[in-house]
Amino acid sequence: MKVSELVKELDLVVFSGAEGLKREITGGYVSDLLSDVMGNSTEGDVWITLQTHRNVVAIASLKELACVLLVSSLAPEQNTAEHSNKEGIPVLGTTLSTFEIAGLLYQKIKSAK
């Protein structure tokens, strides 16, 4: 499944990094602890978080994650969005809580496999 398909299916907002919408999704990771994501996420994951600062994109890019998905109507900080455009890593948003969106993402990924 591509990030663009997930955006359509879960009605997500694309804040930045639209160039990366063609990236392929292979899994998901939910965490607000950056070292946890750095140590334990996998390439191709959708990273669900409430952290909105620039380092989120730095980590997503270093770990080659598919995209960042911000929960509960949060929006990225300006330099986060700028860095996301530069790196081509989409930063997406949802009004749903972490629990709800993680459940939906899990179903989508499972049914796509």
Added chain:
Amino acid sequence: MIELRFILEGGDFDRAGTASSETKKILKQLNIDPRVIKHTVVALYEAEVNIAAHAYRGEVTITVSDHQIVAVLKDEGPGIADIKRAMLEGFSTASPKVREMGFGAGMGLPNMKKNADVLEVESTPGSGTTVKMIFDF
């Protein structure tokens, strides 16, 4: 043999990750095993963040030779009083502000240990810390 150098400023989280990102690009160009690149990037990023979170300034030197990558991060800062304790999962002396950003969970040094083939930490309290990591391939 290739040598890369980066200067880091304490407290500058916006630039944290730059050395890791630049190093990753070079390692890819050198066709280093992607698994080795992944390990190097995780450990180097954590070490960079530690300097941003704790030190005043630091210098990173990356040396790539035929069979290994050596990363040395030397900082001027408060140093680490008890290295053994600092290595423990969950132990952190990070400020509340740093923790709010999602850092300072006491996972940095353990992540570095897991990903590097060799990790050496030397510190003089009141003066600074030097971290050396080796990644074999």
